[in-house]
Amino acid sequence: MATYSRLPGSVALITLQNPPVNALSAAVRQGIVDTVQRALKDPKVTSVVICGQNGRFCGGADIREFAGPMLGPPLVPMIHAIEAVDKPVVAAIEGVALGGGLELALGCHYRIAHSKALLGLPEVTLGLLPAAGGTQRLPRLIGLTAALDLITTGRHISAAEALKLGILDQVTDSNAVDLAVDFVRSVAGQPLDSRRLSTLACPCPPDVDSLLDKVMAQVRQRSRGALAPVACVQALRAAATLPYTQGMEKERDLMATLFNSGQARALQYAFFSQRVVGKWSLPSGANWNNSTGRTISKAAVIGLGTMGRGIVVALALTGMSVVAVETQEKQLAEASQAVPAMLQREAGRRSLATPPGVITFSSNLQDVSEVELVIEAVFENMALKLQVFRHLASVCGPGTLLCSNTSGLDMDQLAAVTKSPALVVGMHFFAPAHVMKLLEVVCGPRSSPEAVATAMQLGKRMGKVSVAVGNCPGFVGNRMLKPYLEQANFLLEEGATPQQVDEALEEFGFPMGVFRMSDLSGLDVGWRIRKEAGLTGPGVEPSRTRQGRRYSPLPDQVCEAGRLGQKTGRGWYQYDGPGGRVARSDPWVHIFLEAYRAQHGLVARSIAPEEILERCLYALINEGFNILQEAMAAGPEHIDAIYVFGYGWPRHRGGPMFHAGQVGLGRVLERLEHHHHNHPDVPHLEPSTLLRRLVAGGSPPVQKWREFINKDRVHSQL
Numbered sequence: 001m002a003t004y005s006r007l008p009g010s011v012a013l014i015t016l017q018n019p020p021v022n023a024l025s026a027a028v029r030q031g032i033v034d035t036v037q038r039a040l041k042d043p044k045v046t047s048v049v050i051c052g053q054n055g056r057f058c059g060g061a062d063i064r065e066f067a068g069p070m071l072g073p074p075l076v077p078m079i080h081a082i083e084a085v086d087k088p089v090v091a092a093i094e095g096v097a098l099g100g101g102l103e104l105a106l107g108c109h110y111r112i113a114h115s116k117a118l119l120g121l122p123e124v125t126l127g128l129l130p131a132a133g134g135t136q137r138l139p140r141l142i143g144l145t146a147a148l149d150l151i152t153t154g155r156h157i158s159a160a161e162a163l164k165l166g167i168l169d170q171v172t173d174s175n176a177v178d179l180a181v182d183f184v185r186s187v188a189g190q191p192l193d194s195r196r197l198s199t200l201a202c203p204c205p206p207d208v209d210s211l212l213d214k215v216m217a218q219v220r221q222r223s224r225g226a227l228a229p230v231a232c233v234q235a236l237r238a239a240a241t242l243p244y245t246q247g248m249e250k251e252r253d254l255m256a257t258l259f260n261s262g263q264a265r266a267l268q269y270a271f272f273s274q275r276v277v278g279k280w281s282l283p284s285g286a287n288w289n290n291s292t293g294r295t296i297s298k299a300a301v302i303g304l305g306t307m308g309r310g311i312v313v314a315l316a317l318t319g320m321s322v323v324a325v326e327t328q329e330k331q332l333a334e335a336s337q338a339v340p341a342m343l344q345r346e347a348g349r350r351s352l353a354t355p356p357g358v359i360t361f362s363s364n365l366q367d368v369s370e371v372e373l374v375i376e377a378v379f380e381n382m383a384l385k386l387q388v389f390r391h392l393a394s395v396c397g398p399g400t401l402l403c404s405n406t407s408g409l410d411m412d413q414l415a416a417v418t419k420s421p422a423l424v425v426g427m428h429f430f431a432p433a434h435v436m437k438l439l440e441v442v443c444g445p446r447s448s449p450e451a452v453a454t455a456m457q458l459g460k461r462m463g464k465v466s467v468a469v470g471n472c473p474g475f476v477g478n479r480m481l482k483p484y485l486e487q488a489n490f491l492l493e494e495g496a497t498p499q500q501v502d503e504a505l506e507e508f509g510f511p512m513g514v515f516r517m518s519d520l521s522g523l524d525v526g527w528r529i530r531k532e533a534g535l536t537g538p539g540v541e542p543s544r545t546r547q548g549r550r551y552s553p554l555p556d557q558v559c560e561a562g563r564l565g566q567k568t569g570r571g572w573y574q575y576d577g578p579g580g581r582v583a584r585s586d587p588w589v590h591i592f593l594e595a596y597r598a599q600h601g602l603v604a605r606s607i608a609p610e611e612i613l614e615r616c617l618y619a620l621i622n623e624g625f626n627i628l629q630e631a632m633a634a635g636p637e638h639i640d641a642i643y644v645f646g647y648g649w650p651r652h653r654g655g656p657m658f659h660a661g662q663v664g665l666g667r668v669l670e671r672l673e674h675h676h677h678n679h680p681d682v683p684h685l686e687p688s689t690l691l692r693r694l695v696a697g698g699s700p701p702v703q704k705w706r707e708f709i710n711k712d713r714v715h716s717q718l
């Protein structure tokens with residue numbers, strides 16, 4: 001709703017009320033229509049201020065309403081009516097003015113904001129465009145070039161930037177509503193024609209077409225199949241080339257196409273998934289709402305390889321003191337040079353004037369005795385990690401939280417060698433750890449609610465999307481990745497090339513296919529993990545069946561040939577020397593694959609992109625169903641957030657579990673059965689019991705899966 005009050009000096013104050021972000025629900029829109037009418041009709045009112053309750057102007061249209069029929073007054077005529085009012089209307093912006101919230105403010109005649117306010121048109125991130133006149137008013141106010149940037153990226157900008165761009169008329173460090181009230185009194189009676197943005201011409205650079213073509217090309221390249229950014233450019237072309245009314249028609253038509261698209265549904269699902277995962281719970285009943293984490297002010301990181309360095313930077317950026325320990329002198333010397341530079345760069349990228357935290361480098365484990373939390377980030381080797389944990393147990397007090405940055409090892413085994421197993425949790429970071437948004441918080445069977453809450457809160461402080469997961473090999477992300485990678489290798493055995501596999505996955509929307517990604521991260525990484533699992537290495541039988549199932553030794557052989565990827569200039573592709581970035585097809589790989597197939601009596605066949613996608617993606621999704629059934633992830637949203645934020649799953653496809661629902665669970669089941677029939681020696685292709693149950697239960701939408709999962713769970717860790 002919206003409340004109305006009359007202030008001294010003939011000012012009407014309209015306050016939007018819909019906590020927590022004053023989203024423009026049907027009730028709020030009705031409230032605005034009614035209160036604006038009242039202000040218009042009241043002869044004692046000469047001017048109007050619109051603000052939001054609780055220091056938040058407006059977070060935009062109410063996204064939850066998009067799932068059902070749109071009721072209540074529509075936004076476009078509501079904003080148009082405000083613009084047409086013949087008394088000055090000022091938007092007093094505190095907190096946020098996003099999406100429809102900013103569009104509402106653009107319909108006002110003036111905009112005044114608090115210096116800490118954030119503004120933006122993020123509709124593109126929800127698969128939409130600013131269809132309440134935003135694509136037509138903003139370019140008329142700030143020019144085509146700046147509007148293209150804001151609308152196609154959806155980025156939030158500070159009040160200072162908004163002032164510079166001309167979106168705001170004034171910015172204050174004090175109360176924005178008070179200033180707006182004073183301001184509107186001072187402009188009462190002045191002509192408003194030039195303040196009505198819909199009546200202005202759109203300032204454009206001389207060569208509009210080439211600018212629009214350039215931006216369209218950039219957007220298509222960046223968005224990898226996403227529809228909304230392309231529609232935004234089309235709407236802005238209309239703003240630049242057509243009268244306002246026709247531009248609005250174009251905006252409406254483009255929105256109509258986007259609004260009901262699968263991509264919009266996927267992106268809105270991704271928005272809510274990101275928020276759902278913060279609300280973790282454990283089988284004991286402990287959850288985000290009833291458990292208190294510790295506030296950490298001093299932490300340590302053990303091991304200063306690539307991961308450890310990134311973790312130090314991520315921690316330091318929160319402002320805490322960090323003891324960074326590395327026992328190898330050479331590595332320590334390199335890290336103490338590299339880490340401050342990384343910190344400086346990252347602080348700059350986040351527009352922080354000075355890097356906040358204090359880092360102390362040390363080669364002595366004893367130096368962590370005073371910290372409140374330790375993150376071990378040594379090599380992924382259980383014996384080594386156990387050694388470090390035993391050492392930490394003797395050096396640190398019994399109340400210190402001990403965390404491991406493992407990508408899949410048993411946290412309970414590590415907890416067992418400490419004095420307080422309840423204070424042990426996994427914190428699985430993704431490289432580069434100071435940049436990547438995902439953090440898997442691994443809850444062992446003995447991890448206490450306090451330990452989980454502390455790790456989840458710390459993740460949030462570091463700006464991560466933290467997802468609580470259960471303690472199983474590979475946790476959630478890497479466990480699902482295994483069958484995906486395995487299928488990619490099998491496809492090479494059967495006749496595909498690395499390019500064909502990568503192209504199919506990149507066409508789907510991944511930023512990189514599996515082989516390009518493997519070259520980037522280094523083939524030795526996977527090789528070491530497989531060696532640790534006893535799948536490869538000296539003494540392991542070199543057959544295509546290992547540990548009772550089909551195995552492809554192809555990546556081991558490429559790695560053992562010294563082809564470690566980009567860092568050696570050769571891997572699945574060739575590069576212009578070590579460290580090169582541009583992947584080119586390598587005749588060596590094709591000869592190698594032919595020789596391998598001949599050696600094993602395999603006849604190459606032509607493989608369609610559809611089969612590549614089905615085999616790789618459905619094997620991964622199938623493992624997701626097993627994970628849900630075993631309660632290693634609390635719900636499909638958790639898996640989807642992990643894949644979107646940690647594994648490059650295209651956001652406009654929602655995540656693997658959401659995607660399965662979009663494809664149709666029956667279809668996914670049928671294709672898995674088909675591929676399993678053709679490859680009975682691949683257990684990962686055998687459809688999960690949960691998937692079968694969901695299909696038998698009528699393939700409910702993803703939001704309803706939990707009802708089935710809870711009936712079907714085999715263990716319960718989350």
Ligand SMILES: CCCCCCC/C=C/C(=O)SCCNC(=O)CCNC(=O)[C@H](O)C(C)(C)COP(=O)(O)OP(=O)(O)OC[C@H]1O[C@@H](n2cnc3c(N)ncnc32)[C@H](O)[C@@H]1OP(=O)(O)O
Binds near residue numbers: 063096098126259
């Ligand atoms: C044919 C129809 C035509 C319609 C015309 C359409 C034109 C306009 C379209 C839009 O405006 S689309 C919406 C654009 N706005 C956004 O994208 C903003 C989304 N929200 C945020 O970015 C953040 O929530 C925030 C506003 C920056 C606040 O962040 P904070 O970290 O403080 O809180 P959160 O945990 O994110 O959110 C709290 C709570 O509020 C819910 N929520 C937030 N925004 C909306 C919204 N616009 N609609 C509905 N609900 C919203 C969020 O889900 C959280 O809820 P819970 O998870 O706690 O239940």
